[in-house]
Amino acid sequence: MSKQSGSAGGKISASDTKGRGEYTPVTYDPQYILMVNELKKYFPIKGGMMSRTVGQVKAVDGVTFNLKRGTTMGLVGESGCGKTTTGRTILRLSGEKTGGQVLFNGKEVYELSNKEMRSMRTKMQIIFQDPFSSLSPRLPVGEIIGEAVREHNLVPKAEFNDYIDKVMDNCGLQPFHKERYPHEFSGGQRQRICIARALALNPEFVVCDEPVSALDVSIQAQIINLLKELQEQYKLTYLFISHDLSVVEHISDTVGVMYLGNLVEYGKTEDIFRNPLHPYTKALFSAIPVPDPNAKMNRIVLEGSIPSPANPPTGCKFHTRCANCTQRCKEEAPMQREVEPGHYVVCHLYDK
């Protein structure tokens, strides 16, 4: 679904082949609630006495995808590859972007005025990966969840309490939790508070950054079922970041696999899980733990040094660890190929 009218170039990665910051602008296609085009986010590395910028961490280095209204895109990839940064940059939560476009309902998010941005904030929500640092320790939980609802006058005053109770109940929290403070909760309970806070605002688009990994599987199932129900009811759109591939398979319509700041494979969930193409995706799938104490695993162990996003390898960024690496991989960055309809991969192995 990513490459259709408008997104010219047919590239989701391989930014190295182009000059930095250059991209072909996309035009708005109304079937997509979110269009991300060649998005880049670099962080400066400060060093020395004067705190001069001595380099850059290329956390997100040219990511392109489009998201249809009411669908879920799963985002998986190595820890530190830029998933959270992608989510935060889309929501304009980490300062200015370095390059590329983010069109939400056709509007460039980075060109909104402060006032427009404020109303946009209720429509685009994020469930943070680290619930501990994202909850104010000084507010009781009912207040944390209700604060923004009140601020934006989303429900009439008379219904406010019932509304908060309902949201909390939906997320597996109980009324007696309302008066307690975040530190009095277990890790999983705190995560549910974050979920309730985001969902209370009736958003259109939610970045779910590891929303269920701190929860036991039964509550995980409950939350996933809830997210899906809400999606059907309100046509919600999710960007779902997770390391748990079984959860990703269950909830996503499409899946993107990231490696070191780029999408390396993208396609419909069935295609990716049935027929993983990129050597990194294959290694990832081979490492899924199995709930059977005597299971024999055939893990593909990734050898070689893990490259740093401050100084990514030349050519294919995965070449330092890839078992199929050739001389060409070291020199030339691979282009994106459409191997089967709607299934894209960035790897020389699939060159015709």
Add this chain to the structure above:
Amino acid sequence: MAKKKAEGYLSGRESRRISRANRKVTNELEKKRKRKKVPESEYLTKMHDPDNAVEFDNLHTYFFTDAGTVKSVDGVSFEVPIGKTVGVVGESGCGKSVTSLSLMQLLQRPQGQVVEGEIRLNLGDKAVDVAKMPYEAVQHLRGNFVSMIFQEPMTSLNPVFRIGDQINEVIELHDGEGKSKEDVKKRTIELLEMVGIANSEGVYRMFPHELSGGMRQRVCIAMALACNPKVIIADEPTTALDVTIQAQVLDLLRSLKDKINSSIMFITHDLGVIAEMADYVVVMYAGRIVEKGTAEDIFYHPAHPYTIGLMASKPVVGRQVDKLYSIPGKVPNPVNMPDYCYFKDRCEMCVEKCGGEYPCEVSLSPTHKVSCYRYYDGQMPEDVNPAAAGEKAENGDPAEGQKPGDLSTAADKDQEGGDVS
């Protein structure tokens, strides 16, 4: 502490009364713990089995809050044998972290207190009861002997110090004798590389907020392993990591375990990880242990309805379902626990006797124990045929790695079990 009150909740006056009563209890306990120069004899004890590294015996840990006493851990007993890994699973909020924090004496003070029970820790030449130890004495155990990887990495990282300095400090504090500044730094870099952090020199100079969630977690793991602890408490150490790095960290923990014969208490929600790592599994529900046994016992013959429900809830790669199974209902309010089986209101397998008092522990085999009325008359749990599950895992084409379709296991069968009743 007169707060705005919710409907049907405590009145301000009642809350103040509770608060006063709490202070009396906690002050007394705190005073005892804060004493200095306590003779060792007061907390020396004997292990019931010298092959155990830790023995939790009837542990009760309560939080004295203004809304009442939260009985987070309410009579928990299990052992962690030397050189073995014990996996702890259970409902979110059931007391897993509080159990491990009790062993470290890192409960939130003053409201969190161990009020009853023993935590015997085997120090090799002697054994101590951590529950009776004053703070001063426990400090020497932390890091050196017992170390903990926290569920939320930011709780153990200081946001204003650089990563390198924080790890250096741990090494200097516990293991720094005769080490020069360069040696310490070298060891820190080595640890960072050991947990799979690229750009270790760069990360050495970064602040915690500059790292991704998984990188922070790996820094914490490096810190916890810095001094080769004999007992490692790992509270969801790999939840923030992708599966390839997770595999790497699990290997690391295993190799450390083999190298210095450490014991690991491994808390996680990932049943796959438990199956891979654990020799023994403890299943907790609402502050109590409802089932324990070897990994085989729990995965092939899950007995307690909660365990069965848990296994059925896990989504499995390659198995399409419209809606995931989830155990209906909610945990009871921890301030006001029922006097019958805590799981009864959610249980889909109730038998007649379940209305009675909380069921006591029944032995299904020398290793396998369960607290549930269904097994009072010697009825055994149905087997989940291990042979079949093993077969499935084997017939994948090894060249292609694990095919998603081959991953169905024990959980499939439990799903059926859950539906039948």
